[in-house]
Amino acid sequence: MRFYLPQTVISPLTIVRKERRLPGRGDILVREGDRVEPVQVIGRAMVPGEFRIVNLSQILGVPRRAVRRYLKVKPGQEVRQGDVLAARGGLVRRVCRAPITGTVTGIGGGRLIIEASSQVVEVRAGYPGIVKRVLPGEGVVIQVAGALIQCAWGNQQEGFGVLRLLADSREKPLRVRMIDASCRGTVLIGGILADEDALDQAIEMQVRGIIVGGVAPELLGKAVQAPFPILATEGPGSIPMSPRCFQLLSTYSGREAVLDGRCVGGRSVIRPEIIVPLPAEPGTGPLELPDMPLRIGDAVRITRLPYAGRIGTVTAFVHTGRLTAGSHYPVAKVKVPEEETPLNVPVFNLEVIRS
Amino acid sequence: MMRDQRIGSILALDCGTVLTKAILLDQVEGSFHFVARGAALTTTGSPWRDVALGIQHAIEQVEDITGRVLLDDARRLIIPQRGGITGVDACVAVSSAAPPLRVVLAGLVPELSLSVAQRAVSGTYALVEDLIVQDPRRKMSEEEQIRVVLQRRPDVLCVVGGTDGGAVLPVLELVETLALACSMLPEGERPQIFFAGNTALRQKVVDLVGGQAAVRSVDNVLPTPTLENPVGLQNELEGFYRQKQLSQLPGGEILYRWLNVPLMPVSESFARHIQYLWYLDESPKGTLGIEVGAANTLVTAVFGGEPAVTVKAGMGSVYGVERLLEQQGVETLLRWMPVPFKPEQVQSVLHYRALWPSSVPQEAEELWLEQSIVREVIREAIRAARPAWRPGKAQPYSQLTPLFDPILVGGGALAAAPRPGQLALMVLDAVEPIGISTLLLDIHGLAPVLGAVAILKPLAAVEVVDNGGLVNLATVIAPVGPARKGDVILRIRVHYEKGGSLDVEVAHGSLEVLPLPAGEEAVLELRPRGRIDIGLGPGRGGKRRVRGGLVGLIVDARGRPLQLPADPYARMAQVQQWLWDVGG
Numbered sequence: 021m022r023f024y025l026p027q028t029v030i031s032p033l034t035i036v037r038k039e040r041r042l043p044g045r046g047d048i049l050v051r052e053g054d055r056v057e058p059v060q061v062i063g064r065a066m067v068p069g070e071f072r073i074v075n076l077s078q079i080l081g082v083p084r085r086a087v088r089r090y091l092k093v094k095p096g097q098e099v100r101q102g103d104v105l106a107a108r109g110g111l112v113r114r115v116c117r118a119p120i121t122g123t124v125t126g127i128g129g130g131r132l133i134i135e136a137s138s139q140v141v142e143v144r145a146g147y148p149g150i151v152k153r154v155l156p157g158e159g160v161v162i163q164v165a166g167a168l169i170q171c172a173w174g175n176q177q178e179g180f181g182v183l184r185l186l187a188d189s190r191e192k193p194l195r196v197r198m199i200d201a202s203c204r205g206t207v208l209i210g211g212i213l214a215d216e217d218a219l220d221q222a223i224e225m226q227v228r229g230i231i232v233g234g235v236a237p238e239l240l241g242k243a244v245q246a247p248f249p250i251l252a253t254e255g256p257g258s259i260p261m262s263p264r265c266f267q268l269l270s271t272y273s274g275r276e277a278v279l280d281g282r283c284v285g286g287r288s289v290i291r292p293e294i295i296v297p298l299p300a301e302p303g304t305g306p307l308e309l310p311d312m313p314l315r316i317g318d319a320v321r322i323t324r325l326p327y328a329g330r331i332g333t334v335t336a337f338v339h340t341g342r343l344t345a346g347s348h349y350p351v352a353k354v355k356v357p358e359e360e361t362p363l364n365v366p367v368f369n370l371e372v373i374r375s
Numbered sequence: 376m377m378r379d380q381r382i383g384s385i386l387a388l389d390c391g392t393v394l395t396k397a398i399l400l401d402q403v404e405g406s407f408h409f410v411a412r413g414a415a416l417t418t419t420g421s422p423w424r425d426v427a428l429g430i431q432h433a434i435e436q437v438e439d440i441t442g443r444v445l446l447d448d449a450r451r452l453i454i455p456q457r458g459g460i461t462g463v464d465a466c467v468a469v470s471s472a473a474p475p476l477r478v479v480l481a482g483l484v485p486e487l488s489l490s491v492a493q494r495a496v497s498g499t500y501a502l503v504e505d506l507i508v509q510d511p512r513r514k515m516s517e518e519e520q521i522r523v524v525l526q527r528r529p530d531v532l533c534v535v536g537g538t539d540g541g542a543v544l545p546v547l548e549l550v551e552t553l554a555l556a557c558s559m560l561p562e563g564e565r566p567q568i569f570f571a572g573n574t575a576l577r578q579k580v581v582d583l584v585g586g587q588a589a590v591r592s593v594d595n596v597l598p599t600p601t602l603e604n605p606v607g608l609q610n611e612l613e614g615f616y617r618q619k620q621l622s623q624l625p626g627g628e629i630l631y632r633w634l635n636v637p638l639m640p641v642s643e644s645f646a647r648h649i650q651y652l653w654y655l656d657e658s659p660k661g662t663l664g665i666e667v668g669a670a671n672t673l674v675t676a677v678f679g680g681e682p683a684v685t686v687k688a689g690m691g692s693v694y695g696v697e698r699l700l701e702q703q704g705v706e707t708l709l710r711w712m713p714v715p716f717k718p719e720q721v722q723s724v725l726h727y728r729a730l731w732p733s734s735v736p737q738e739a740e741e742l743w744l745e746q747s748i749v750r751e752v753i754r755e756a757i758r759a760a761r762p763a764w765r766p767g768k769a770q771p772y773s774q775l776t777p778l779f780d781p782i783l784v785g786g787g788a789l790a791a792a793p794r795p796g797q798l799a800l801m802v803l804d805a806v807e808p809i810g811i812s813t814l815l816l817d818i819h820g821l822a823p824v825l826g827a828v829a830i831l832k833p834l835a836a837v838e839v840v841d842n843g844g845l846v847n848l849a850t851v852i853a854p855v856g857p858a859r860k861g862d863v864i865l866r867i868r869v870h871y872e873k874g875g876s877l878d879v880e881v882a883h884g885s886l887e888v889l890p891l892p893a894g895e896e897a898v899l900e901l902r903p904r905g906r907i908d909i910g911l912g913p914g915r916g917g918k919r920r921v922r923g924g925l926v927g928l929i930v931d932a933r934g935r936p937l938q939l940p941a942d943p944y945a946r947m948a949q950v951q952q953w954l955w956d957v958g959g
Contacts (some may be wrong), residue, residue, distance in 0.1 A: 021439045024415050024432040026731060045561075073517045073555070126558050129551035129583070131517070133559070172725060208715075237719035240726075255730075256723040289420060289730065309422060313432075323731040325724075328736055345742035346793030346959075349735055369734045 021350065022313035026371040028170045030264055034375075035306040036168050036295055037152055038280075042143050043067055043161035046204060048154050056145040057258060058180050062160050063143050069136035077130025080108045081114045085128030093132075097124050105132060146178060147278050148297045163333045165300030167272060168307070169265055172255035172321075172329065173235060174281030174292025179249045181228025182209040183296070185273035190233060190266035193258075194218040203227050207277055209269050211260050213239060213250070217243065223247065229279045231269060231294060233261030234329060234346070249281035251292045254329025262321070262331040263357060264373075273295045309374055319373040320354060322365055330363070332356035332372065338364065382832050384456050386437075386445065387824035388430055388468035389641065390417055390624070392670035393693060393732040393948055394819050395426075395431035395472075399441065400695030400828065400839055401462070407838040409819050413437040416733055419472045420727075425626030426472065438716035446493065452633045466633045467827040471641040473620035475688035476499040476612065479529040481507035481520075481553055482572070483536035483545055489893050491596040492535045494763050495605035498684045499613040500620070500640060500671065504529055509536065511550040517552045524566070525557035531615060532557075532566045532588070533608060534580070534825050537573030539598045545577035546572050550583045557588040565589075567615060567833030569595045571608040605763070609684075616640065621809045626649065639827045641666070646675040650837070652781060652815075653677035660768045660778040660910075663806070665756070666788030666823060668750055669693040669732055672756040676779070678766050687752070690787035693732045696725055696748055699755060710939055711747035711804065713951035725733065735791065742793070748803050749788045753805035771809075773909065775855065775935050778810045778910050783845065795925035796888070796957030803931050809855050810910020811919055816850040821845065847893055847924035853931040856907035864907045864932060868900040879930070886956040887930045891923035899928075926957060 042048075046065030050056060052239040058074065076091075077084045090106040091098055099118040106116040122136040149164035175343060186198045194210035199221040207229035208222060214236035229249045234257045243250045253265040261269075277296045284290040314320075322330045332354040341351030341364050352370060353362035385407075389396040395417045399410040413436025418429035431450045438445050443460045446746045447453055453462030478501045482489040485508055496503050507520045524532065532553060536546040549660045550570075557565045570580045577592040584590045594607030621638055624630070631638065635732040649664035657680070666673040672687040689695045700708065703720040724744055727734065736742040764770075766777035784802050792798035795816075802814055821844045829836035846952075858864045865881040869889060879889060891897050906913040921928065933953075939945045 021434070022435050025732075026416065046508075057564070068559075069523070071559070073521065075517075126555055128555060128558075131551070131555065133555060135559075224699075228584065237717070237723040240719065240722055242515050247872075256726050275710065289422075291730075311428060323671070324737055325733045325741060328727065343735070343737045343793075345736050345739045346744070347791060348793070366737060369731070369737060370459055371731065 023058050023350070023367045024311070025314050025367065026289070027309045027374050028371050029168050029307055030170065030268065031168045031375040032268060032309060033166065033298060033301065033304055034168050035304055036164045036166065037171060037306060038147055038162050039159060040146055040162060041155070042184055044080070044140055044216065045114045048156065048160060050151050050154070050160060052151050052154050054151045054321055055149070056151060057148050057160060058144065058146055060145045062145050062151070063140050066138035067141050069122070069138050070120065071122070071125070071133055071135045074105060074116055074119065074134065075130065076106050076116050076134045080114050082108065086129075087130045091127070095124050095127055098122070099124060099134060114374060124134045131207065147295065150248055156250050164295055164297055165304060166298040167268060167296040169253060169268060169294040171253045171292040171294065172253045173252040174283040175244045175246060175250045176283060177246070177249040177281045177309070178279065179229050180278040181205060181277060183207050183209060183273050183277050185209045185270050187211045190263060191260040194222070194230070194232065197220045199227070200332070201225060204284060207231060207279060209273065212236070212258050213243065213252070214258050216242065218328065219243065219246065223317055233265070234259030249279040251279055251281050251294060255323070257325070257328060259329035262329060264331055269294075314352065314367060314372060319375075320352070320370040321373055322354065322363070322369055323371055324369040327363055327365060330356045330358065332363070335362050338369075341366070381651060382835070383621055384465075385461040385828060385832065385835055386434070386452065386463040386466045387828055388425055388433070388466065388630070389820060389823050390419070390430065390468065390470040390472040391668055392472055392691070393417055393640070394669070395429035395433045397430065397437050398819065398821065399437050399443070400835055407840060408842045409821060409839055409844045411437050411440040412819050413440065417472050421622055426624045427626045427629040430630060434930045438545070451629070454633065465635040465831055467636055467824065467831055468630060468634055469639045469644045469824055469827050470621060470624065471500065471668055473500070473616070473624060475502045476530045476616050476620065477504045477527065478531045478533055478905050479503075479505050479507060479566070480522060480611070481532060481534045481549055483509050483542060483549070485510070488535040488572065488597040490762070491605050492533050492608060493572075495596060495608035496533065496612060497686060497759055498605065498609040498763070499615050499642060500686050500688050501531070501612055502688050507549070507553070509545050516663070520552050521556040521559065524553065525559060525905045526559065528564055529566045530619065531612065534568060534570045535572045537576065538600055539595055541573055543573065543576060545580060546576055547583060550580050554584045554587045557584070560705070561749050562630070567591070569593055569608060569611050574598070590682070591872045613640065613643070636827060636830050641668070641823045642673050642684055642686045644826030645673050645823050646682045647829060648822050648836070649675040650677050650680065650682045651829065652783060653680060658780055659769060660780045660810070661766055663709050663779040663782045664822065665753055665784045665806070666817075667692050667752060667784070667788055669787065670695065672752050674756045674760040676760065676764050678764065678769055678777075681761065681765065683763040683765070685763060686758065687756040687759055690752055690755060692745065692749055692752060692786065699751060703751075707751055708744065708747045710946060711750050711950060712743050713947055713954055714743060715873065715947070716740060716744060745788060746792065748799060749801055750805045757806065771912075772855065772894060776807050779808055779812055780807050780810075781813040781815050782806060782808060783815040783817060783822060785820060785822050790816065790818050790820065794959050795848055796959055797954065799926045799929060800957045803851065803929070806938065807886045807935055807937055808851060809853050809935055810908070811921070812849060812851045812853070813922065814894040814924065816848040816925070817844045818846045819844060822904065824929050827915045847922055849924040849926035849929045850891070850921040851929045851931055852899070852901070852909060853935070854881070854903055854907045854909045856903075856913060858907065858934075860884040865902050865909065865930070866902040869928065870898040870900065872896045872898075881930050881932045883934065885930070885932045885933055886953050887932070888926060888957055889928040889930065891928040893925055895923040897921055897923070897928070898930065929957070
């Protein structure tokens with residue numbers, strides 16, 4: 021039977037296109053073909069500020085329809101705090117004043133809206149690369165050449181820094197003693213993040229990020245609060261980094277990497293990603309994920325316990341196998357480097373690795 | 376549309392949030408049968424953004440199973456059938472893959488019209504994002520009301536308030552504020568307004584909103600203080616969901632061309648099928664259907680032929696569990712575990728499931744956790760559904776579940792239970808039925824599509840059920856009434872149709888399984904003691920013919936509402952004992 025599975029990318033060199041969008045419509049400051057750096061501002065958007073509603077009808081003590089007669093301002097007019105918006109003469113003079121500085125954006129039903137000045141929000145490129153496409157007023161698509169590792173967990177934060185390999189093996193947890201003042205401003209690479217003190221030390225040393233194989237479940241809450249991106253290549257749990265990821269990241273220790281820890285499940289899956297920008301070689305193109313069923317020989321990552329995070333190769337299919345939990349599912353035999361005999365894994369617990 | 380008489384084979388597609396299923400129904404000796412089912416990842420989201428891919432993958436699985444060619448070289452469905460094993464005569468599809476509508480409800484009194492509006496929303500794929508209450512007791516300022524609209528940016532603003540001929544000024548003030556809020560949003564992002572309040576104000580509401588947003592007036596959800604009418608608003612929301620979400624599935628153009636009837640929400644098709652099950656014997660009891668999807672849970676209860684549909688949007692066996700935990704705490708899940716499980720492990724498992732929603736538990740502990748999730752999701756969905764139920768005499772005890780027979784359950788997480796006893800126990804723990812009920816299992820995932828099939832060819836939907844499309848899981852007898860643990864509360868004599876009988880004394884607090892295999896029938900002679908009620912009235916016994924099932928005949932005398940021991944270790948031992956009682 022044909023099974024089409026989720027796919028993930030671990031590639032030493034590919035072309036990645038990343039969309040950077042403004043939070044609202046605004047101005048794009050770069051052009052197609054421009055080379056950009058991560059800190060470079062690519063666009064600015066105006067985000068609406070605070071607003072206030074002034075009930076003129078009530079304050080003036082007049083019917084709603086009569087309010088327009090007493091107005092001293094027009095829609096679109098800028099006002100300063102304390103300016104008179106409307107006034108009514110007579111025995112008792114009544115005056116409505118602007119509660120904030122801003123622009124009159126609407127008048128209706130006896131009420132008036134003042135919106136405070138919009139705030140300017142700048143969006144940075146986030147990646148070093150070429151502006152491939154400008155989405156007018158909305159954002160840009162940046163093309164980056166480099167190594168790409170899609171991960172299994174991220175703490176939703178983004179950042180970049182120079183990779184620094186701290187562990188000499190993919191199983192080794194990050195320890196306090198490994199993280200000293202020289203780590204400041206770097207992205208630490210370790211096997212596992214299971215030590216709370218090590219995380220505290222990394223925060224104190226102001227590192228730029230952490231990449232590990234797995235984050236211990238009890239540290240997930242704290243990792244989400246960290247002021248820098250933390251990415252687990254294999255998933256939550258005390259899981260060592262896969263040999264493939266460890267080898268790739270070790271190779272690039274000393275190079276700058278961009279970490280995108282955003283991680284969304286659901287209808288549209290967004291995977292945390294590590295990109296190590298590299299010079300593009302001739303013929304390098306964007307990685308297309310093929311519409312192809314699982315085949316013998318495919319490289320796969322196991323996505324559920326007890327083998328979560330292990331990477332191997334499919335050697336055979338079993339029509340239906342019985343799991344420890346008692347259920348029966350189609351099973352693939354997966355050869356992983358750590359085990360003599362192939363593991364029996366339900367095909368639904370695999371994702372295909374593309375490189 | 377192809378003429379009904381000429382349809383001899385049907386491909387039914389169910390595009391769910393996580394999986395897309397393709398189900399082949401075909402005539403065998405002149406009668407429709409379920410033939411095969413394929414399932415593949417739904418591909419509406421990134422990186423694919425093309426629903427057709429997942430559909431084609433699922434159809435390919437049906438091809439692999441049956442050897443039948445359904446797709447041509449360009450991967451288009453072959454319609455009509457050619458010869459014996461190429462193509463199908465017709466295709467229908469249902470979907471829950473589109474994101475639910477995001478709704479903000481605005482009204483005067485939370486306990487009155489707003490609560491009826493909330494019920495209308497829960498009848499379709501929609502999520503209430505926030506409430507705007509124009510109630511002096513709540514003191515929600517105009518700024519706060521506007522801020523809700525600006526921050527939530529809903530698809531729909533439902534405005535209710537005022538019985539017909541009732542409140543005027545507060546409703547108009549509320550509408551004025553909402554119109555101001557809409558005017559502050561960019562034009563393409565303004566919500567659709569449904570006004571379902573005081574009918575006399577319809578024109579004024581349209582005038583007040585002016586051109587700031589599209590307004591449609593629908594029947595007042597509370598025309599008199601005692602008459603609740605959520606149907607009009609529910610229908611409008613469903614229509615809007617079809618128009619805005621369902622007909623906009625990415626890559627859907629290919630699918631829409633294949634269909635003989637328009638794409639239908641799963642909830643509607645499922646409700647039609649449950650309604651059909653009720654009409655099979657027009658029981659004075661209700662019929663209950665529960666479908667636990669990955670992202671939505673459906674509950675349809677039919678009393679007197681009238682379906683009450685509830686969509687617990689955004690809460691299913693995979694997604695929305697975090698929200699449940701935030702509301703009720705992780706202990707809610709852990710109380711159903713027969714083994715110790717750390718709360719932080721729960722987060723870890725939930726993460727894996729969210730990122731790889733089609734993955735399955737390989738270890739027993741994770742299986743127990745997933746089954747705990749299913750229990751709580753069903754309990755939560757039933758809690759949301761109950762206000763819409765009108766059971767009448769089918770509800771002898773207001774605090775307990777009404778009398779239901781049959782109870783149909785389906786959905787990937789349920790159908791995947793390795794043993795039928797585990798599945799039955801999940802349903803008993805979650806639904807807490809009383810009296811005598813037949814539990815039916817939708818093992819092939821037919822119930823979500825049969826309502827749509829029935830529109831195209833009613834006989835096909837009927838025959839597929841008659842020909843074993845639904846599996847009898849068990850017949851359950853759940854006595855209720857005052858008793859002490861260990862007291863004998865019920866005597867049962869089982870007269871097997873094939874001969875022989877069995878006498879059983881049932882003790883309060885026990886959970887027992889009596890043998891009655893699938894396909895066999897028996898007559899039960901039931902004699903409750905004291906005020907114990909088996910659904911026939913306190914102390915009343917009688918004879919009942921029942922059918923067997925995968926589990927057999929379950930006597931659930933654990934009492935209602937179900938009580939779990941407070942001590943964690945005693946609780947785990949109890950849950951483990953119940954699992955053993957039902958066969959593991």
